[in-house]
Amino acid sequence: MRGLGLWGLFLWGLGLAQASILYLPLDDRPPNWGPCAWERVACPPREVYRGPEGADLAALGAWLLASPGEKLVASLDALAYGGLLQSRHLALPAEDALARLAPLLAWRVRYGGELLLFGVVPRWDATQRQRNRAVLEALASWPGLPGVYLEAVWDDALRNSPAPREAKALPYPSRPGADEAGQVLLLRAFRPGLKVAVVYEEEALAERITPYEGIPLRDTVRGVLQSALAMEVSLEGRPDLVLYVYGGGNPRRAVRHLLGLMSRFPVALADLSRVNRGDPGLMAYLLGLGLYPRLASYASWGTPANNLGSALAQGGLFLKDPEGRLRRLAEAYFAHWWGEVGRPWARTRFPEPLPPEARGVAALWPYLELEGYRVDLEGLRFPWDRSFEAEARLGLTALALEFGGRARPTW
Secondary structure (H helix, E strand, O other): OOOOOOOHHHHHHHHHOOOOOEEOOOOOOOOHHHHHHHHEEEEOOOHHHHHHHHOOOHHHHHHHOOOOOOOOEEHHHHHHOHHHHHHHHHOHHOOOOOOOOOOHHHHHHHHOOOEEEEEEEOOOOOOOOOHHHHHEEEEEOHHHHOOOEEEEEEEEOOOOHHHHHHHHHHOEEEEEEOHHHHHHHHHHHOOOEEEEEEEOOOOOHHHOOOOOOOEEEHHHHHHHHHHOOOEEEOOHHHEEEEEEEEOOOOOOHHHHHHHHHHHHOOOOEOOOOOOOEEEHHHHHHHHHHHOOHHHHEOOOOOOOOHHHHHHHHHHHHOOOOOHHHHHHHHHHHHHHHHHHHHHHHHHHHOOOOOHHHHHHHHHOOOEEEEEEEEEEEEEEEEEOOOOOOOHHHHEEEOOOOOOOOOHHHHH
């Protein structure tokens, strides 16, 4: 691999993996790699992940076996195939894929840490779905091992996809999703038993069959809560967090709900109004009324399961971390802006792979203030050289003179 041999990986493991929780993401796209920048987990060196080429599997396994920890949140598809994209089409026998997962149990034996694992049931167009199903079925005994949790998430259930049926046939938990799964299992690792009250914009929303899921929204929500080992309670049950589910019906009504809820509870907002894009009307209300910076978390970047999982995970993980909460809100706003402004701008002007000139979209970044800090877009890159995902480097600049310019929030 580039610039980092196995000895370097061993030293990296000794130096960085002293964190009690390790995280081996699905790939290096922002929703999956993001937690590696949260300063809470130890991750493989970024060089191990190589964009659409897929992860360097030898290097990934070497890092894992050199890295002690109390818990490991890991993607099966990263270790077996190199990532999500590769899992759909890589020609590899099931026996070889299973052999590549052996380091997980070796890590468990060597360090005694807990395994929190997820595998993806691929979307409708995968050419290797029979192989993937055989691998997931062969792991049926793993959840019975001490200290092992395993779940399956099904990806993009469109066009009568068989994925929901295949996932439900597995003898361990399954639900819709994919790119948020690592975040949700990190919440399970850090804060199991979080008490969560779920509030829908309107009650009928709970029974709606949402895009890319193939099941009623209520079942998706329950699946995400189960993945996080969160406990659903009523508003009267003294929740640690309220998960507000917005379906795009009426932003003014939603804001009235939020005003009442936010005066009593931390609120994580999942905007499910559109796939890969939020509701600009709702965001305008949130910013105009000063509600956005007060949210526990916000997500609108993906499918319903993606957004539910991200909002829940980030809201729970940063409940007691005001600085981290603010930074996650800044990142979530960038994702909203990218879906609404950045991605359409880039797609109408440049072919893919995107040229360096596409970074000129940064000039359109708006003025954004969060709790006395201006959010600056200091850098922009396209990790997979396409417009679907963009990775931002955001800075917080204090506006009050007593903070003396650039600063980290201190609460």
